[in-house]
Each structure stands twice: as structure tokens, then as C-alpha cells.
Amino acid sequence: xxxxxxxxxxxxxxxxxxxxxxxxxxxxxxxxxxxxxxxxxxxxxxxxxxxxxxxxxxxxxxxxxxxxxxxxxxxxxxxxxxxxxxxxxxxxxxxxxxxxxxxxxxxxxxxxxxxxxxxxxxxxxxxxxxxxxxxxxxxxxxxxxxxxxxxxxxxxxxxxxxxxxxxxxxxxxxxxxxxxxxxxxxxxxxxxxxxxxxxxxxxxxxxxxxxxxxxxxxxxxxxxxxxxxxxxxxxxxxxxxxxxxxxxxxxxxxxxxxxxxxxxxxxxxxxxxxxxxxxxxxxxxxxxxxxxxxxxxxxxxxxxxxxxxxxxxxxxxxxxxxxxxxxxxxxxxxxxxxxxxxxxxxxxxxxxxxxxxxxxxxxxxxxxxxxxxxxxxxxxxxxxxxxxxxxxxxxxxxxxx
Numbered sequence: 001x002x003x004x005x006x007x008x009x010x011x012x013x014x015x016x017x018x019x020x021x022x023x024x025x026x027x028x029x030x031x032x033x034x035x036x037x038x039x040x041x042x043x044x045x046x047x048x049x050x051x052x053x054x055x056x057x058x059x060x061x062x063x064x065x066x067x068x069x070x071x072x073x074x075x076x077x078x079x080x081x082x083x084x085x086x087x088x089x090x091x092x093x094x095x096x097x098x099x100x101x102x103x104x105x106x107x108x109x110x111x112x113x114x115x116x117x118x119x120x121x122x123x124x125x126x127x128x129x130x131x132x133x134x135x136x137x138x139x140x141x142x143x144x145x146x147x148x149x150x151x152x153x154x155x156x157x158x159x160x161x162x163x164x165x166x167x168x169x170x171x172x173x174x175x176x177x178x179x180x181x182x183x184x185x186x187x188x189x190x191x192x193x194x195x196x197x198x199x200x201x202x203x204x205x206x207x208x209x210x211x212x213x214x215x216x217x218x219x220x221x222x223x224x225x226x227x228x229x230x231x232x233x234x235x236x237x238x239x240x241x242x243x244x245x246x247x248x249x250x251x252x253x254x255x256x257x258x259x260x261x262x263x264x265x266x267x268x269x270x271x272x273x274x275x276x277x278x279x280x281x282x283x284x285x286x287x288x289x290x291x292x293x294x295x296x297x298x299x300x301x302x303x304x305x306x307x308x309x310x311x312x313x314x315x316x317x318x319x320x321x322x323x324x325x326x327x328x329x330x331x332x333x334x335x336x337x338x339x340x341x342x343x344x345x346x347x348x349x350x351x352x353x354x355x356x357x358x359x360x361x362x363x364x365x366x367x368x369x370x371x372x373x374x375x376x377x378x379x380x381x382x383x384x385x386x387x388x389x390x391x392x393x394x395x396x397x398x399x400x401x
């Protein structure tokens with residue numbers, strides 16, 4: 001009887017009053033002790049209200065039923081497909097929407113609807129994968145910021161691949177404690193590409209020069225990152241670098257000249273397909289022929305071999321004994337030793353023009369190492385001065401009274 005009167009009244013009532021009455025009807029449906037017939041009548045009335053021209057009325061239903069387990073499923077599903085300002089409460093909270101519903105709604109939904117779905121509590125791994133694959137940048141950011149979301153590593157990698165050039169995505173990812181080093185390196189690579197494009201677009205550098213500078217900066221940062229990588233993640237990092245085309249002779253040589261023998265060994269094992277212990281044995285064997293064979297199997301350029309050979313010899317002689325600064329930066333003595341040996345080898349065989357590129361790379365490494373060493377020296381001087389109180393030296397006895 002009450003529902004019949006409601007239906008007669010609602011035909012002519014203003015939108016605001018219809019919305020208030022609709023909210024009251026929905027709350028009664030959930031919380032009042034209605035008979036079976038009254039519940040059926042109330043549900044029928046609410047289904048009819050789904051066609052109300054005012055979003056205020058449909059929004060009233062959405063707000064009341066957003067978190068309700070006992071809401072009429074047909075009403076909830078209809079509201080979920082409504083315009084964004086009506087649908088958002090349902091999309092973000094309704095327990096009646098399963099993963100299949102949400103994937104479909106996400107794929108066809110408004111960008112605001114996608115963000116609402118990405119922010120749902122206890123968001124499942126399959127739904128997170130769908131968002132990472134087809135979602136907008138805003139929805140992927142909402143997913144990453146959702147502490148309740150179960151996100152697989154491959155979904156994070158997909159987001160990095162699609163939106164790693166966006167600063168908001170990078171900053172959110174870097175803040176994740178569970179982010180593997182391989183993914184962090186992928187973010188570094190994306191940042192380098194973005195910076196190269198930025199510099200080139202403003203004509204500060206030519207495109208080739210910008211890309212070259214960005215690539216070297218990325219290699220430097222990658223070696224520093226590898227120095228902080230847990231041992232059990234090094235292999236995964238090397239695999240990622242090879243798959244992405246970044247495990248180059250230049251990066252590997254930089255690692256070796258920084259004293260990062262672990263990265264050097266893992267890189268050769270990854271490129272050659274040989275077991276790590278076998279590669280390690282060849283590197284540390286005084287008979288250089290084993291290392292030469294592994295080097296060739298890894299597909300590294302012949303022109304760069306003298307630098308690697310000389311660096312290994314220097315390590316055996318203990319050139320890094322007493323060095324500070326860890327294995328994240330180039331070691332000046334090591335670089336200069338290798339540069340001198342390679343330059344001498346080229347001068348003895350003037351036909352080896354292929355070494356020109358290697359020598360140019362080593363000279364850049366030498367400049368970088370010298371500047372880094374000078375920077376560290378000056379930092380130490382300043383730190384020591386700050387630790388000691390300044391006492392002015394007064395030479396004029398007339399000033400002493």
C-alpha cells in the first residue's frame with residue numbers, strides 16, 4: 001500500500017524531493033522489517049526509478065546501496081553502468097560486483113569509473129592485471145596507490161612499460177619497498193629516455209647527442225643500482241638488462257672498472273649461457289685462454305677485449321686494495337691503467353683502428369673517475385674542517401691586548 005502511494009506521488013514530485021524519498025525507500029528496503037510482498041513491491045519501485053531522468057534520484061539509490069550486501073543485484077548492476085556521478089559509489093564499494101563484472105565495467109567505463117574501480121578495497125590480482133594492461137595512466141596510478149590491491153610483479157612491469165615516463169608513476173613505484181631491482185632499473189631507463197626527449201625537444205642538444213648522454217647516464221646509474229642489489233636478485237637484473245638490450249660491453253666494462261666483479265661475472269654468465277661457477281673459474285684462472293673463450297661466447301666485441309683483459313690483470317695484482325667508495329663508481333687508478341695499456345697496444349699496431357672507439361670510451365671514463373675522486377676529496381676536506389673549530393690566526397701583536 002505504501003509503495004503504491006509512493007509511486008503515485010513520485011510521478012509529480014520535484015527531483016530533490018524524489019531523491020530524498022528514494023533514499024528513504026532504499027533504507028527501508030535494507031533495514032525495515034518488511035513483508036515479502038512489500039519487499040518485492042519496493043524492489044519493483046526502485047527498478048522503475050532507474051529510469052528517472054534526474055541523476056539525483058539514481059544517485060540516492062547508489063549512495064544507499066554502495067556497501068550493502070543485501071541490495072537488489074539488478075539495481076546495483078544497473079547503477080554500476082550509469083553515468084559516472086551515479087555509478088562511482090557502487091563501483092568503488094559494492095560487494096555485489098565480482099571480478100568479471102568489474103573487468104567488463106572497467107573496459108567500457110569512463111576514466112573516472114576506472115579510477116574508482118582501481119581504488120577498491122581488497123582488489124584482486126586478476127583485476128589488477130586487467131587495469132595494468134588496458135587502464136589509463138590515472139587508473140594505474142590509483143592502483144599503485146591502493147594499499148589493499150594484490151598486484152603481481154608482471155602487472156607492475158606492464159605499468160612501467162606503459163607509463164614509466166610519467167613522474168607520478170615513477171615516484172609512486174620507487175616508494176614501494178617490494179619493488180625488485182630489475183623493475184627499478186626499468187624505471188631508470190624510462191627516465192633516461194624521457195630526459196633525452198625533453199632535452200632534444202628544446203634543442204639544447206641534438207637528438208643523437210641527447211640519446212648518447214642519456215644512455216651513458218643510465219649505465220652509470222645502473223651500475224650504482226647493481227652495487228646495492230641483493231645477491232639473490234643480481235641474476236634477475238642481468239636477465240632484464242639482456243632482454244631490454246642494455247647489457248652492453250660499455251656497461252659491463254664500467255662495472256668491472258668500478259670493481260664490481262660480481263656484476264661482471266653475472267653479466268658474462270647471462271650473455272654466454274654458461275654456469276656462473278664456470279664463468280667465475282675462467283675469470284680468476286691465470287690462464288687467460290678460458291676467459292677469452294667465455295668472452296667470445298658472450299658475443300662481446302673483439303675491439304673491447306684488451307680493456308677487459310687488462311682490467312682482470314690489474315685486479316689480480318690488487319690494484320683496488322685500499323680503494324674507498326664501494327663498487328658503484330669508476331676507480332681512477334684502474335681506469336688509467338687500462339687506458340694506458342690499450343693506448344700502448346694501439347700504438348704498437350697502428351692498423352687497429354677499431355680500438356679508437358674503445359679508447360674514446362676509456363678517456364671519458366678517466367675524466368669521470370678523476371672528477372669523482374676530486375669531488376670526494378673536497379667533500380672529505382670540508383667534512384674535516386667542519387669537525388674542527390675555526391681558530392683565527394692573529395699575527396699583529398698590537399691587536400693582542
